[in-house]
Structure formats: C-alpha cells, structure tokens
Amino acid sequence: MENKVLIVEDEESIRGFLKINFRKNDFIVIEAGSGEEGVDKARQERPSVVLLDVMLPGMDGFQVCEVLRKEFPDMGIIMLTARGQDIDRIKGLEFGADDYVLKPFNTTELILRAKSLLRRLGGNKANDRAETVNSGAFRIDVYSQRVFKDGTEIMLTPKEYLLLKLFLENQNKAFTRDELLDKIWGYDFIGDTKIVDVNIRRLRSKIEDKNSAAMYIETVWGTGYRWRKEQ
Structure with missing residues (x-):
C-alpha cells in the first residue's frame, strides 16, 4: 500500500510543518486548506490516510469525515481535535473516524499513528x-x-x-x-x-x-x- 497522506488543515503553518515531517518519513503528501478542497483532493488522489482538522472553513471536519467515510470505506481517517473538547472526539468517531489526536499534538506520535493505521489497512494480503x-x-x-x-x-x-x-x-x-x-x-x-x-x-x-x-x-x-x- 502506498504511503499517501492527505492533510486537511486551514492553518498553513501547521500544514507546512506536518508536510515536512511526513515527507521525512517517506510519505507522499497532499494538502488541502478547506473542507471542500479536502473532499476534492481525496477523490482525485485516493490517499491511504487523511489527517482531518475539525475546525475548517466551509465544510467542517465532521462533514468531510461523513462524506469520505461513505465514499471510501477503506480510507483511514484521523481527526485532529482541540484538547478538552471531549464531545468533538466522540462526534468524530460517530461520523466514522478511525482515530483522533489532540491539539497541540506530538508530531512523532501522529506519524506513528498514521503508520499503525496503514499497517492495519494493508495487512499481509x-x-x-x-x-x-x-x-x-x-x-x-x-x-x-x-x-x-x-x-x-x-x-x-x-x-x-x-x-x-x-x-x-x-x-x-x-x-x-x-x-x-x-x-x-x-x-x-x-x-x-x-x-x-x-x-x-x-x-x-x-x-x-x-x-x-x-x-x-x-x-x-x-x-x-x-x-x-x-x-
């Protein structure tokens, strides 16, 4: 399975930092700055894993998650949620997210979670x-x-x-x-x-x-x- 990750995050500084670190770990990185762009990029690029911020302009992360889960049942989705917003984490899981990571997050942990999800998505077919x-x-x-x-x-x-x-x-x-x-x-x-x-x-x-x-x-x-x- 190709290590392709889509980062849907409206804050350019966070998106850029994640892009650098995921590329260092041999991921192909696709970026999107809004929910609508995230859905379009997912349809075009078919990433294995999506890092999806909850707070996005236009379509929010929950709406994007719901669309992607219906269209791509095998796509891994990790929600990025604000610390202390327990309801956001539960809501994201209800919409079909596989995992969530709290902001501010540890980049190494996030990469490990993405790799772990990829292993489980790919398996030893x-x-x-x-x-x-x-x-x-x-x-x-x-x-x-x-x-x-x-x-x-x-x-x-x-x-x-x-x-x-x-x-x-x-x-x-x-x-x-x-x-x-x-x-x-x-x-x-x-x-x-x-x-x-x-x-x-x-x-x-x-x-x-x-x-x-x-x-x-x-x-x-x-x-x-x-x-x-x-x-």
Missing part, C-alpha cells in the same frame, strides 16, 4: 489471499477485507472490520477495553477508552438485527466485550 473467516451468518474475505452477513455485504470502516475479525477469531473470549486498544489501535493509546465503546456501538448498528437486543457482541460488565458463539 499476500499470505491471506485464500483465507476466509466464517461464523454463522457472517463471512469475512480476509484478502479483500470484505464482510458479508447472509450473503449481503456490510460496509465497515477499517477499525470496525478489525474488531469484527478479532471477535470472530476469538469467539466467547472476553476482551477488556485496554486489550482491544492494544490489538486494534496497536500502540500505547493516549486518551480514554471511549474510542472502543464508540466503535463497538457503530459496529453493532451495522451487524445486529434492528429492534433487537445485542445478539452477537455482548457487553461483559466491568470488563469489556465478547462475541457470543452460536450454538
């Missing part, structure tokens, strides 16, 4: 070409990273896909939120575990039958979550 994961109504084609329920494809974000794959490969195993952070986000996460709960809620909304209790992903009170193995 050469070794996974024929692999599938099956459980009841669900089938995962690991090579193409496509998910099907009763033969109908379900569109998942990269993090939702990884969560579902982990659950299906470890049915009945209870995972703590910290374990899920480590296995899915892949680094010492700086922040709270709400990112896990939000992604679980989004995943449930896509795979659970409507108007029913959770049939597949169970909440283990005081611990975290587990996949209920079908009998």
